[in-house]
Amino acid sequence: MSPRNLQEAVTKWEQIDVHELARLTAAWASRAGTGVNRRALLLKLSTALALAAASPALAEDSDAEIDSATATVDGDLSGIWHSHYIFTSTGRAKDLAGEHYVVTHHRGNRFTGESVPAENGSQLNLDLTLNGSVATGTWSERTSPAGYYRGSVYHGALQLVIDPMGKTMRGMWVGFDREFAVDSNTWELNWIQAPAGKSTLREYHFKV
Secondary structure (H helix, E strand, O other), X not given: OOHHHHHHHHHHHHHOOHHHHXXXXXXXXXXXXXXXXXXXXXXXXXXXHHHHHOOXXXXXXXXXXXXXXXXXXXXXXXXXXXXXXXXXEOOOOEEEEEEEEEEEEEEOXXXXXXXXXXXXXXXXXXXXXXXXXXXXXXXXXXXXXXXXXXXXXXXXXXXXXXOXXXXXXXXXXXXXXXXXXXXXXXXXXXXXXOOOOHHHHHHHOOOO
């Protein structure tokens, strides 16, 4: 695609409502061959786009939005949060939950988090960019060394909507499973308390 055609396409995408863009994308996917898993294809594209949006190469765009990024969030989001997400275990044929207590840092439009030590030994990291009441970015988790997944590392994209008081974030994650199929499900973060000292922080160690 020539630079001119690319610019015309970008301009058109900027002007299309997100619901209309979703409809057009679904229509495009419906024309794929019968041998293609169209839902998996769209989820993979969604993951790739979210990862691209969080890329350092777009840092200038993020810097330009710092002033508006926290406009609808009530204050600093740094502190201790409880993380809860749902995933489907294909090997066990059921939905399960993953839980962590996460220490977060909110600077400008960046929102990052790292889990405190969990009872099962799993470790979670979040790296999100805030834009208004929406947080978009990536997640990664090293699973329990002694658990079903034996310390495997998984990662993917995450998008959450922040409530106006900045106490709850709800949304969806996208990522791959152990068969390398792309999955998606719900994710929720709930604010517990403001940044705490080491002695208080230790109270959350091994609680999940």
